[in-house]
Amino acid sequence: MSFDPNGVGVANGNIFGFPVNEEQAEIVIIPIPWDVTASYSKGTSRGPEAILKASTQLDFFHPKLDQAYDIKVFMTAISQEWLAINDAYNTQTAPYFEALEREGEEVALAQFADLIQDINEAHQVLKSHLKERASGLLQKGKCVGVLGGEHSVPLGLLEALGEHYKEISILQIDAHADLRKAYEGFEQSHASIMYNAVQLDSVSGLVQVGIRDYCDEEQKFAQNHPKIQTFYDWALKEENYQGTNWETQCAAIISALSDNVYISWDIDGLLPYLCPHTGTPVPGGFEVKEIGYLLFQLAEAGKRIVGFDLNEVSPGPQGDWDANVGARCLWQLVCATQKSRL
Numbered sequence: 001m002s003f004d005p006n007g008v009g010v011a012n013g014n015i016f017g018f019p020v021n022e023e024q025a026e027i028v029i030i031p032i033p034w035d036v037t038a039s040y041s042k043g044t045s046r047g048p049e050a051i052l053k054a055s056t057q058l059d060f061f062h063p064k065l066d067q068a069y070d071i072k073v074f075m076t077a078i079s080q081e082w083l084a085i086n087d088a089y090n091t092q093t094a095p096y097f098e099a100l101e102r103e104g105e106e107v108a109l110a111q112f113a114d115l116i117q118d119i120n121e122a123h124q125v126l127k128s129h130l131k132e133r134a135s136g137l138l139q140k141g142k143c144v145g146v147l148g149g150e151h152s153v154p155l156g157l158l159e160a161l162g163e164h165y166k167e168i169s170i171l172q173i174d175a176h177a178d179l180r181k182a183y184e185g186f187e188q189s190h191a192s193i194m195y196n197a198v199q200l201d202s203v204s205g206l207v208q209v210g211i212r213d214y215c216d217e218e219q220k221f222a223q224n225h226p227k228i229q230t231f232y233d234w235a236l237k238e239e240n241y242q243g244t245n246w247e248t249q250c251a252a253i254i255s256a257l258s259d260n261v262y263i264s265w266d267i268d269g270l271l272p273y274l275c276p277h278t279g280t281p282v283p284g285g286f287e288v289k290e291i292g293y294l295l296f297q298l299a300e301a302g303k304r305i306v307g308f309d310l311n312e313v314s315p316g317p318q319g320d321w322d323a324n325v326g327a328r329c330l331w332q333l334v335c336a337t338q339k340s341r342l
Contacts, residue, residue: 005069009056015075016331017056025074026341027334028137029145030130032153033083036090036119037186038279039097043314045086048078048147050315050323051330058331064296065335073334075147082126089119100184109185116185123152123188130156134307138164143337147330148311150190150279151178151266155197161262161307162202168306169205169258170197171298173269173291175282177214177230179221190279190312193264198227205229207256209294210236210269213282229256233284246290250297261298261340263308263333265291267326274325277316288328295336305337 002019009017015029022028031048038044052075062068092115099108109116134144134157144161146154151174161168172178172194183189188196198206205227212233214222222228236249267274270288272281299305310333313326 003069005060009058011053011056015052015055015073016058016060018069018071018073020072020074022074022076025072025142027071027073027143027145027337029073029075029147029330030133030157031075031078031147032126032130032149033078034086034126034148034153035150035279036086036093036123037152037184037189037191038150039100039184041277041279041314042090043277043316044148044150044279044312045083046315047149047311047313047323047326050320051147051313051326052078054320054323055327055330057324058327060331062331062335065339068335068338071334071338085122089122093119105184120187123186126153127156127159127188130154131160134160135163143305143341144307145333145337146309146311148309148313151193151264151311152188152190153311154264154309155188155193157307157309158197158200158203158262162200165202165260165306167204167258168202168260168262169207170194170203170262170264171253171257172206172208172264172266173210173286174208174264174266175210175213175233175268175285176266176280177208177211177218177222178266179218180215195221198225203227204258205256207231207253209253210285212284213280237284246293247297250294253294254298254301254303257298257303259303260306261303263295263305263336265308265310265329265333267310267312267322267329270325275313275322277314277322278312279314288325288332291329292332292336295332296339299336299340303340305340308333308337
């Protein structure tokens with residue numbers, strides 16, 4: 001089946017409607033419908049399906065990549081089994097999150113200790129499954145991305161990449177630092193992904209961009225950790241006000257990264273009007289085109305994108321704005337990744 005870049009998108013089950021299967025693909029995206037540790041607002045478990053549906057509505061010309069529509073990208077099936085497990089745990093954790101707010105962490109943790117242990121064990125299985133799946137794809141020479149779901153989900157991919165490459169650095173686009181340890185009792189919380197990531201020996205550096213919502217403990221952890229460099233949103237904006245442009249700031253960000261780069265893009269790194277239903281929206285952030293510029297500057301600087309994730313897209317109760325924006329962010333990631341591999 002051929003693809004007509006000027007025609008109507010065909011919902012053939014693959015991302016963007018591209019006529020590519022897993023064997024043919026150079027980039028494989030694994031969707032993970034999971035949002036069990038999200039306590040403020042649920043819905044990101046439905047992000048992968050919503051983005052898949054919205055993805056065929058894009059046009060596939062890209063000014064920075066010739067014949068972008070020829071990219072051999074494939075998205076694997078969304079696991080209905082894990083979605084069902086996710087939904088069952090969400091029903092069980094609702095009283096726990098209520099107890100956290102009503103009675104405090106010490107009381108709630110003791111009351112729901114068995115449930116928290118069960119979820120931590122399930123999360124370990126989820127991580128192991130992803131690591132095994134990603135490792136097999138990496139051995140075949142494919143680039144792997146993860147589509148969440150909450151931000152906890154890509155840890156298995158990072159572990160697989162750590163065994164495949166001697167050294168990688170992480171570029172994190174996010175409103176939150178995600179440097180909490182076992183937040184609310186969850187060892188792989190969405191608020192702990194980067195704390196867990198910097199424990200990996202193969203991760204030589206974490207470069208955070210757009211961070212604007214964090215606690216004192218996270219700030220001190222980042223400040224004192226030799227692997228972490230943070231470009232806070234407020235600091236970037238102050239530089240803008242004083243005359244420093246985004247091109248110069250991107251150069252500083254890119255210079256802090258190693259040759260092999262993993263991109264972790266939390267949708268709440270964007271301005272909230274672009275992702276109004278995400279789990280924890282925060283004022284401030286970026287336009288999609290600003291992050292797109294950063295990604296392509298990175299590729300043009302000779303860095304190689306070895307993997308990526310896009311997470312925290314929540315479709316909301318009606319309309320498809322969040323999914324539409326999410327699909328366009330995923331397209332930027334795919335195109336920049338392809339550019340970096342040429």
